[in-house]
Amino acid sequence: MPRWLPRAMVLALALIACFQLGSWAFHQLTGLLINILIAFFLALAVEPAVSRMAHHGMRRGAATGLVFLGVIVVGAGFITLLGSMLAGQIVDMVEDFPKYLDSVISWINTTFHTELSRVEIQDSLVHSDWLQKYVQNSASGVLDVSAQVLGGLFRILTILLFSFYFAADGPRLRRALCSVLPPAKQAEVLRAWEIAVDKTGGYLYSRGLMALISGVAHYILFVFLDIPYAPALAVWVGVISQFIPTIGTYLAGALPMLIAFTVDPWYALWVLIFVVVYQQFENYLLQPKLTAKTVDIHPAVAFGSVVAGTALLGAVGALIAIPAVATMQAFLGAYVKRYDVTDDPRVHGHRRRGGPPLARLRKALRGEPTGTPVDQAAAETQDGQGPAAGTSDDRA
Incomplete structure (x- = not known):
């Protein structure tokens, strides 16, 4: 047996033990x-x-x-x-x-x-096994709550x-x-810290502004429908819909609908329609403009970051995903070298003249020229019909 083998085995076992201990501690401190x-x-x-x-x-x-x-x-x-x-x-x-x-x-x-x-329905509910089991489970779950x-x-x-x-x-x-840290790294850390402060503050500012606009809009609706507790409901809708990602809109709209139903069932339907319409207005018009001015992140990137944050850390990850991604994007943007964009029409979404193969095939069936203007000029030159063709006397 080599002399180094026992020492290597002990070192390997120690590394495995340290890894297991670190993994256990990380899970305990999550x-x-x-x-x-x-x-x-x-x-x-x-x-x-x-x-x-x-x-x-x-x-x-x-x-x-x-x-x-x-x-x-x-x-x-x-x-x-x-x-x-x-x-x-x-x-x-x-x-x-x-x-x-x-x-x-x-x-x-x-x-x-x-x-x-x-009377019959009440008696059947009171004497039902489902209700008795629910009461027993609720009584036993008081301590858990x-x-x-x-x-x-x-x-x-x-x-x-x-x-x-x-x-x-x-x-x-x-x-x-x-x-x-060395001086060069210190400047980078301080710059990242400053960007994080700006992006996080901008995110909360945009959310607070959208919560104010949403609260005012819903308050006007609640006052028009004469729904009780209109100020509190407006604040509820504004805060919950903006600061609870993904499901916040549905949680925010459920309570006003329930209270509107106690006044008039048709009012609950009007509240639902208004919540859906306002959500579309906010998603496609209001939020992109405010996000571009405060967080400067594309709506698709924001949605993807919320989904990724939810998958990693649940509701907490969804809440901090947008400012974290905005900070990372702004910090890494300084290290990406950018060039002047060409004037090619394809950059702006326009196709080059000549069209796809299907369009060329249609032109060929109609007997029209199928090449680009450059190809047509070259063909005319080869056929002797272009300005470059002619006799030697003409060229002289």
Whole structure:
């Protein structure tokens, strides 16, 4: 046995053990790493406001605390307003449920010539095995729901704490990062950091502006239809549709439709039509213009980045995918060498004269010339019919 073989086997086993330990630790810390990633992008979003306050003489820690206090107050006010609205609507729906049920039963009896009764339906529901099992499962799942709520609150506090430290100690963090890099690399890191701040802030600015426009448009509709809690519903639609990717539009439109249904079922249909029409207006007219001015990313690239982010990190990946891709695109764009574009018509989507083979075949069947003007001139020259052909006396 060679003398190096035992040492190589021990080294290989040690490497395998280190890989397994690192993989286990990474899986255990995945939740914490995702929270840190969210906190970092949140810190980038508030960086412009904090830096502006610090530039006017306020301490950076106090400026960061003031910005986060404003964010917490706005979020808590939105949740409180929405919760009170939902509580009132749920009470009204429970009180009016017998009336809705009577109207539905009357429509069924008239349409299908049946003899259903609300008392019989209520008795069958109360004594059904499905309802009893559902109540038992709901009672046993109260503790699970409570644990999920507490876990969500702890996660929010963790994200806010890391975001506060990232924003308040931003200069110190940049100095610590640059201290381990050579001067040339330091400039690149600082440039990437600045681009990330601009793109993240631009993304949130565009989303906030679209949320404002969406909220105002839906508020006008809710007031016109005399739907209760119109301001709260408008804020709900604007925020949820813009800051929850992919499914945010459907979640935002479901609640106004439900409340409109309690007023008049036809109002729910009008709300659905308006939500669909406005979504098309936003996707094809409003969003491309605002995205081009703030994030400067193609709509197809934005959609693909959201899909990729959702596949990698779920809802978190969908939320941070667009600013991350915009930052990467802007940073790498400085290293791509660009040239002047030729004046060839094909660059602008125009085909060269002469057409495809099928068009040439049609011309041949009609007895017309099938070549390009250059080919026709060459053919005329060969046949002696062009200006280049002629006798020697003519050329003299």
